[in-house]
Amino acid sequence: MPHDDHAHSLLPSEPALRVKALETLLTRKGLIDPAALDTIIDTYAHKVGPRNGAAVVARAWTDPAFRDRLLSDGTSAVAEMGFTGRQGEHVTAVENTEDTHNMVVCTLCSCYPWSLLGIPPGWYKSDAYRARAVREPRGVLAEFGVTLPHSTKVRVWDSTAEIRYLVIPRRPNGTEGWSPEDLATLVTRDSMIGCGEARRP
Amino acid sequence: MTRIHDMGGRFGDGPVTPEPEGARVFAEAWHARALALTLASGSLGQWTLDRSRHARERLAPADYATFTYYEKWVAALTDLLVETETITRAELEGGETALSPLAGKRLASDTVPDVLSKGAPTDRRGPPPAFAVGDAVATRRPPRNDRITGGHTRLPAYASGHIGNVIASHGSHVFPDTNAHALGEGPEPLYTVAFSARDLWGPDATQGDEVMLDLWQSYLKPA
Structure with missing residues (x-):
C-alpha cells in the first residue's frame, strides 16, 4: 500500500459535509453507532473538563499529604479522585513556585490531559503555540498577560510521550481558610497549562 | 528529516490568540x-x-x-x-x-x-533502563525513525543532537517508532530529559530556563 497516498481527497470539500458523508458511510457499514458518538460528545462537552483539574489543584492547596502524593505519583493521586481514562493514563503534576514557572505544550501534535482538562482549547492546538512555546515561552506568556521576573525560571514540558502534565498554579494570597470547593473556582484552565495564574479573590 | 507537524521552535507563526475560559468546547x-x-x-x-x-x-x-x-x-x-x-x-x-x-x-x-x-495505558514490561536520573544523554541526530524511512518518531527536530540530563525514569512504554508501523509495541525505557533553553535556542533564551521532553531510550546515547 502506498505510504503517502491520500484517500481523503475523495470526500466533499466542505468540512461539515465531509464529516457527514463519512459518518453516513460508516453507519451504513455497521462500523459506528451514531448514539455512541452522541455519548462521546456529551462526555467531553459536559462531563470531563477543567473542573476536574481544578478540584485536584484545590485539594493539593489544602491537603499537604495529597499534594505530596500528587507530586510523587500523579497518576495514582488523581485516580483517588476518580479522574482516570483516555489521555490521562499517565499523569505528572508540576508545581509553580516563586522560583519556577511550568508550562505545557505538545509541539508534535496536541497531547493534553483530557481526563483532567477535557478537550484542549484552540490556541493550545495552534501552530503559533506549538512553534513558539518551547523557543520563547516568556513571549507567549506575555500574550496571556503573564510577566515573570528573570529570577523565576521557566520550565516548558513538551508532551512527546503518553505522560500528561498538569500544572499546579500558585495559590493566590488572601485565600487562607477557604474550602477546596471555593478555591477550585479560582483555578482556570489556562493556569493548569501554565499559561495563566489562578484568579485572585 | 521529519515532517511538517514537527514545528517546535519555528519562526513566523505570529501571536497566540487566547480564548475565554468559558468558550464552547466544540466551536462547530x-x-x-x-x-x-x-x-x-x-x-x-x-x-x-x-x-x-x-x-x-x-x-x-x-x-x-x-x-x-x-x-x-x-x-x-x-x-x-x-x-x-x-x-x-x-x-x-x-x-x-x-x-x-x-x-x-x-x-x-x-x-x-x-x-x-x-483509557489505554502504555506502560509495559521492558528492558532495564540504561540511564539513571542525573545522567547526561545525547539525542539522536538526525531525528529519524531508524526502521522506516519517513516513519513516525517522537524526537522533535529542535531537540535532536543536543545534550540534556535525565530528570525522571518512567519504566518501559510502548515505542511509537515501531507501534505506528505494525512492528510491534517494542517497549523501551522512557525518560524525561531536561535541556537548557540557551543550549537549544542560543543567547535569546533566558539563562536557566529549560525545556523538558519525554524520550525513549533508543533516541539517547551516553554523553
Missing part, C-alpha cells in the same frame, strides 16, 4: 462529530494511536498547513479507513456498500463511559 457541531467519529472508529482496533498520529503527520504538507484542526483529523481518519480496507475508495466515491465484517466490533453507546474512563 461538526468538530464534535469529527472527534467522536475518530474515537469510535479507533475502537474497531484496526490501527494504533501511534499510527493515527502518523496518519495526521503524513498528510501532504500543503493540506496540513491549510486544513483546520479537525479537518486534519477527518482526512487522516479517512486515509486510515481506506489503508486498512475498513472501507474502500469505491464506497467513498458513492458506490454500493455492504455491512462490514467488523460490525461486531462496533463501539456501543452503553460501553462508551467505561471505554473512555479506562
Whole structure:
C-alpha cells in the first residue's frame, strides 16, 4: 500500500459535509453507532473538563499529604479522585513556585490531559503555540498577560510521550481558610497549562 | 528529516490568540462529530494511536498547513479507513456498500463511559533502563525513525543532537517508532530529559530556563 497516498481527497470539500458523508458511510457499514458518538460528545462537552483539574489543584492547596502524593505519583493521586481514562493514563503534576514557572505544550501534535482538562482549547492546538512555546515561552506568556521576573525560571514540558502534565498554579494570597470547593473556582484552565495564574479573590 | 507537524521552535507563526475560559468546547457541531467519529472508529482496533498520529503527520504538507484542526483529523481518519480496507475508495466515491465484517466490533453507546474512563495505558514490561536520573544523554541526530524511512518518531527536530540530563525514569512504554508501523509495541525505557533553553535556542533564551521532553531510550546515547 502506498505510504503517502491520500484517500481523503475523495470526500466533499466542505468540512461539515465531509464529516457527514463519512459518518453516513460508516453507519451504513455497521462500523459506528451514531448514539455512541452522541455519548462521546456529551462526555467531553459536559462531563470531563477543567473542573476536574481544578478540584485536584484545590485539594493539593489544602491537603499537604495529597499534594505530596500528587507530586510523587500523579497518576495514582488523581485516580483517588476518580479522574482516570483516555489521555490521562499517565499523569505528572508540576508545581509553580516563586522560583519556577511550568508550562505545557505538545509541539508534535496536541497531547493534553483530557481526563483532567477535557478537550484542549484552540490556541493550545495552534501552530503559533506549538512553534513558539518551547523557543520563547516568556513571549507567549506575555500574550496571556503573564510577566515573570528573570529570577523565576521557566520550565516548558513538551508532551512527546503518553505522560500528561498538569500544572499546579500558585495559590493566590488572601485565600487562607477557604474550602477546596471555593478555591477550585479560582483555578482556570489556562493556569493548569501554565499559561495563566489562578484568579485572585 | 521529519515532517511538517514537527514545528517546535519555528519562526513566523505570529501571536497566540487566547480564548475565554468559558468558550464552547466544540466551536462547530461538526468538530464534535469529527472527534467522536475518530474515537469510535479507533475502537474497531484496526490501527494504533501511534499510527493515527502518523496518519495526521503524513498528510501532504500543503493540506496540513491549510486544513483546520479537525479537518486534519477527518482526512487522516479517512486515509486510515481506506489503508486498512475498513472501507474502500469505491464506497467513498458513492458506490454500493455492504455491512462490514467488523460490525461486531462496533463501539456501543452503553460501553462508551467505561471505554473512555479506562483509557489505554502504555506502560509495559521492558528492558532495564540504561540511564539513571542525573545522567547526561545525547539525542539522536538526525531525528529519524531508524526502521522506516519517513516513519513516525517522537524526537522533535529542535531537540535532536543536543545534550540534556535525565530528570525522571518512567519504566518501559510502548515505542511509537515501531507501534505506528505494525512492528510491534517494542517497549523501551522512557525518560524525561531536561535541556537548557540557551543550549537549544542560543543567547535569546533566558539563562536557566529549560525545556523538558519525554524520550525513549533508543533516541539517547551516553554523553
